[in-house]
Amino acid sequence: MKTLLLTFAIAAAVGGCATTTSPTGRTQYVGAVSQQQLNALGAQAFAEAKAKTPQSGDARQTAYVRCVVNALVRELPAQWQSTGWETALFVDKEPNAFALPGGKVGVNTGIFTVARNQDQLATVIAHEIGHVVSRHHEERITRQAGAQGVLQLVGALLGSRYGQGAADAAVQGGGVLAQTGFLLPGSRAQESEADVVGQQLMARAGFDPREAVNLWQNMITAGGSRPPEWLSTHPDPQSRLGELRDRAAGLAPVYAQARASGRRPNCG
Numbered sequence: 082m083k084t085l086l087l088t089f090a091i092a093a094a095v096g097g098c099a100t101t102t103s104p105t106g107r108t109q110y111v112g113a114v115s116q117q118q119l120n121a122l123g124a125q126a127f128a129e130a131k132a133k134t135p136q137s138g139d140a141r142q143t144a145y146v147r148c149v150v151n152a153l154v155r156e157l158p159a160q161w162q163s164t165g166w167e168t169a170l171f172v173d174k175e176p177n178a179f180a181l182p183g184g185k186v187g188v189n190t191g192i193f194t195v196a197r198n199q200d201q202l203a204t205v206i207a208h209e210i211g212h213v214v215s216r217h218h219e220e221r222i223t224r225q226a227g228a229q230g231v232l233q234l235v236g237a238l239l240g241s242r243y244g245q246g247a248a249d250a251a252v253q254g255g256g257v258l259a260q261t262g263f264l265l266p267g268s269r270a271q272e273s274e275a276d277v278v279g280q281q282l283m284a285r286a287g288f289d290p291r292e293a294v295n296l297w298q299n300m301i302t303a304g305g306s307r308p309p310e311w312l313s314t315h316p317d318p319q320s321r322l323g324e325l326r327d328r329a330a331g332l333a334p335v336y337a338q339a340r341a342s343g344r345r346p347n348c349g
Contacts, residue, residue, distance in 0.1 A: 103215050104278050107270065116182070119219055120164075123181035130171070130187055137170040137190055141349070146170050146188050148348035149203050149288075153210055154184075156285040156344075161214050176303060180209035182218050195299040199348045200292035203283045211278035217271045276325060284332040287344035291329040297322055 137143055147168045154166050164184035173189035176196075180186045186206060196202040212218065276293075284290040301318045 101216070103274060107274065116219075119222075120183035123183035123185050123218070127167070127169070127181055127183075127185035127187065131169055134171045134173055137172050139170070139190075142190065142193070143168075143170045145199070145349040146202070146206075148346065149199055149206055150186050150210075152286045152288070152344075152346040152348065153203060153207050153282055156282055157210070157214060176300070178205050178209050180206070180213045182213055184213075186210070195303050196296055197299065198292065199346060200283070200289040201296040201299070202348075203286065203288035203346070204279065204293040204296040207279035207283040207286075207288075208275045209279075211275035211282065212271065215271070215274055215278055217275070220271070221268070273321075273324070276321065277328065280325065280328050280332060281335070284335040285339055285344075287336070287339040287346050290332040290336055293325045294322060294329060297325060 150166060150168045154162055161184075166184035166186060168186045168188070171187055171189050174191040174194075175189050176191040176194055178186070178188040178192055186209065188206065192202065192205060196205055280290050280293050283293070297318070301322075304318075
């Protein structure tokens with residue numbers, strides 16, 4: 082009976098979701114939140130980031146970042162172009178960037194230590210935009226909602242049979258298993274997919290896709306130690322470099338066509 086109830090709970094959690102196909106052909110489970118809700122969450126997170134971290138007063142660097150963002154956004158499908166993208170350059174030495182639903186892009190000034198030309202900066206920003214257009218935020222929320230619902234039911238079932246201590250232990254241990262065996266592998270898949278989508282996007286916009294390799298080499302040099310791949314949300318660095326290098330060669334015609342068509346960003 083307990084097995085039957087657990088199976089029913091899993092089916093109910095998944096049944097509330099919808100399936101779609103990602104830009105690379107991967108099956109995704111989405112639907113826990115609407116696009117409007119996602120956009121509102123993105124706007125709220127962006128507002129909090131701006132309230133917490135000072136923005137750069139360097140007009141030249143800010144224009145540089147916006148130029149790269151605009152060049153990339155122009156190559157997105159119409160539904161994503163119409164979002165009304167907003168960019169902020171944060172004074173933070175951590176070499177990082179992010180993009181949020183609703184067209185919000187944040188870049189730290191520390192990124193300039195590793196992104197040493199416009200093509201390398203485009204690599205970072207295109208990767209982050211790739212998360213948005215691939216619906217990774219929606220997928221992550223849906224995945225977490227489903228995992229949390231199942232864990233709570235397992236705890237309730239064990240608690241009714243063995244007491245609250247068993248229920249608490251099951252939920253705590255189950256949370257670790259869900260993180261390492263369910264949520265993190267999905268995150269690595271999303272990171273790899275954002276690499277693919279981002280590198281394609283930058284090539285279409287007229288940025289050199291070969292610079293993605295140089296950017297990530299710079300990131301590896303600056304990164305120092307990292308957790309084991311199975312406990313990380315990012316793919317193994319050396320594997321990632323190989324994939325970026327191979328993909329850059331395949332995107333050479335796309336990049337050449339973009340340049341021949343006049344897409345020649347001159348951001349700085």
